Amino acid sequence: MTLPRIDTLRHARSPTGLLWLLGVALLYVALAHLSLRYFSINGKISVAWLPAGMALAVLLMYGKQFAWSVLLGEVAFIMQGGGSLGLALSLGAGNALAALTGAWLMMRRAPFDPSLSSLQEFVRLIILAGGVAGLLAAMVGTTMTVVFAGPSQADFVQNLLGWWMGDLVGILLVTPLMLVWRRPPAGWLQARRLTEVCLLLGLAFLVGQVIFVGWFHERFGPLAQSYWLFVVVAVATVRLGRHGVVLILLMAAIQGLVGGLQGVGLFADDVAQSRLANYWLYMVALSGFGMAGATYVDQLKQVQSELAQREESYHRQFADNSTVMLLIDPDGRIMDANLAALRFYGYAKDRFLAMQISDVSQRSALEILDTLGSAVQADGAQFESQHRLADGSVRNVSVSSSPIKIGNQRVLHTIVFDITDRKRAEAEIQNLAFFDPLTHLPNRRLLLDRLQQALAGSSRSQRKGALLFIDLDNFKALNDTHGHAQGDLLLQQAALRLGNCIRQGDTVARLGGDEFVVMLKDLRVC
Numbered sequence: 001m002t003l004p005r006i007d008t009l010r011h012a013r014s015p016t017g018l019l020w021l022l023g024v025a026l027l028y029v030a031l032a033h034l035s036l037r038y039f040s041i042n043g044k045i046s047v048a049w050l051p052a053g054m055a056l057a058v059l060l061m062y063g064k065q066f067a068w069s070v071l072l073g074e075v076a077f078i079m080q081g082g083g084s085l086g087l088a089l090s091l092g093a094g095n096a097l098a099a100l101t102g103a104w105l106m107m108r109r110a111p112f113d114p115s116l117s118s119l120q121e122f123v124r125l126i127i128l129a130g131g132v133a134g135l136l137a138a139m140v141g142t143t144m145t146v147v148f149a150g151p152s153q154a155d156f157v158q159n160l161l162g163w164w165m166g167d168l169v170g171i172l173l174v175t176p177l178m179l180v181w182r183r184p185p186a187g188w189l190q191a192r193r194l195t196e197v198c199l200l201l202g203l204a205f206l207v208g209q210v211i212f213v214g215w216f217h218e219r220f221g222p223l224a225q226s227y228w229l230f231v232v233v234a235v236a237t238v239r240l241g242r243h244g245v246v247l248i249l250l251m252a253a254i255q256g257l258v259g260g261l262q263g264v265g266l267f268a269d270d271v272a273q274s275r276l277a278n279y280w281l282y283m284v285a286l287s288g289f290g291m292a293g294a295t296y297v298d299q300l301k302q303v304q305s306e307l308a309q310r311e312e313s314y315h316r317q318f319a320d321n322s323t324v325m326l327l328i329d330p331d332g333r334i335m336d337a338n339l340a341a342l343r344f345y346g347y348a349k350d351r352f353l354a355m356q357i358s359d360v361s362q363r364s365a366l367e368i369l370d371t372l373g374s375a376v377q378a379d380g381a382q383f384e385s386q387h388r389l390a391d392g393s394v395r396n397v398s399v400s401s402s403p404i405k406i407g408n409q410r411v412l413h414t415i416v417f418d419i420t421d422r423k424r425a426e427a428e429i430q431n432l433a434f435f436d437p438l439t440h441l442p443n444r445r446l447l448l449d450r451l452q453q454a455l456a457g458s459s460r461s462q463r464k465g466a467l468l469f470i471d472l473d474n475f476k477a478l479n480d481t482h483g484h485a486q487g488d489l490l491l492q493q494a495a496l497r498l499g500n501c502i503r504q505g506d507t508v509a510r511l512g513g514d515e516f517v518v519m520l521k522d523l524r525v526c
Helices: 015-038 050-062 064-078 085-107 119-149 153-179 191-213 217-225 227-239 241-260 271-274 277-320 339-345 349-353 365-377 422-432 443-462 474-481 483-500
Strands: 324-328 334-337 381-388 394-404 409-418 466-472 509-510 515-523
Touching: 015 050, 015 064, 015 153, 015 241, 050 064, 050 085, 050 153, 050 277, 050 409, 064 085, 064 241, 119 153, 119 277, 153 241, 153 474, 153 483, 191 241, 227 241, 227 277, 241 271, 241 277, 271 277, 271 394, 324 339, 334 339, 334 349, 339 349, 339 409, 365 381, 365 394, 409 422, 422 443, 443 466, 443 509, 443 515, 483 509, 483 515
Parallel strands: none
Antiparallel strands: 324 334, 324 409, 381 394, 394 409, 466 515, 509 515
16 A cells, blocks of 8 residues: 655646655755754764654655655755765765665565554564665765765774664654654544543653653652553553554653763663663664554454454344344254344244244254254255244245354354245146146146156056046036036036046046046056
8 A cells, every 4th residue: 555646746847846845855954953963972973863764754655756855955964064065965865765775675565554554564664664775874874974084994883883773763763653643543632532642642751751861760760660661652552553652652762862862861871881772772672562562453453343343234234134034053053033034933032042943944853953064064055944933834935054153153144035935836837737727637738748657667567558538428518508617517526536436546637628538557458
């Protein structure tokens, strides 16, 4: 995920684009003066070179055009300090190249998320931008200083290390601050939330002052240990997220430097003994701890929020759906039922959820358990069954079950469709297609089908059969004199008596009118 570029910066030669470039250059100069004035031991190399972090953040957010701002800002800063034009151009080019290299390393393989929402992005920032690109800037800067100022070899090694440490701390402090705070935190201005934010930031400031600046030294001096701030940062990761953590880290960095340069607090002796190397290690560890915790907590909250939204959406769709839906565990217990299901089965919810699916299904308990097990293993099952309702009626149903996971439990999401009317219609269609509607005897189509089957069976068994064609004498006269109702009654009685005269397996069919056919199978010829 990359931030959108500002449209005017696509045309750097436009007046608005030039103003943006100039403004970033002026900000670079201001941060450079601030770094050397307050964060420098010898007036030459800063323990926290804030412009490095600002330059990287601007390039990541708004594009490589701002490398010109880095170059211009560094040249202006060096020239103001009395440095030569060659040194200014060399250092400016080195810092611009380092910022470009850092931005390129961050985005060259995978899409970079400028909000630093994952620990992976922060680690990439430290290693690639702070470590590799910072070392590049340090090597160029120290080498150019040797070329133009000519310090000793011992100074070269110390300056190289100090330069790299300063760039890395600047990137750790300023880049996350600008990237994270490019969008304000949600909900901080709400009354209760604002109170919590102010209390935690105030507590962090007070703890920092006690540890680093020596406040209340007489009372808390022996207890003012460095781990206090880790505890505060740990609380901030949960309550304030990345926005709060980067503020606390910046505040702690300033307090630590102020105390170290004034010779008080935790780093009182660090300037003389290690040139603030302990301070550097402490800030790297605190930044890594804080950002790792904040990104982890934010990711965890995001995952929990997404899961809660999905579960809420599922339950809402489940409860309000007009289709009959059940949740059944693999043992057949009904875990939940929506309103449509309660209406269909006719049970109160408490009673229904105390039942097994076998209490409503006409299938045996063993068949049901076997089907449920197969549905879980095969990612679903579809079948037809018969379910008994609370009023005792039995309905034909089509059942579709799919396994889903709710929490840590695997259950079957079951959809039930009432197909009773469809089954009845299918039966009626079947009856109309193959049976006479008046006598309910097989019609001509079914007779021909059975005749073909009988012929095939006769050829195998070498047995004979017979067809008897029967009609009713004077049936037309009966219809004309007594009416069609009496004629229909006669046909029904004839069909009933013919059916009583034949064996099981034989067929009586009505061809139409008063014509009947009797098909006899498996006859012995004497």
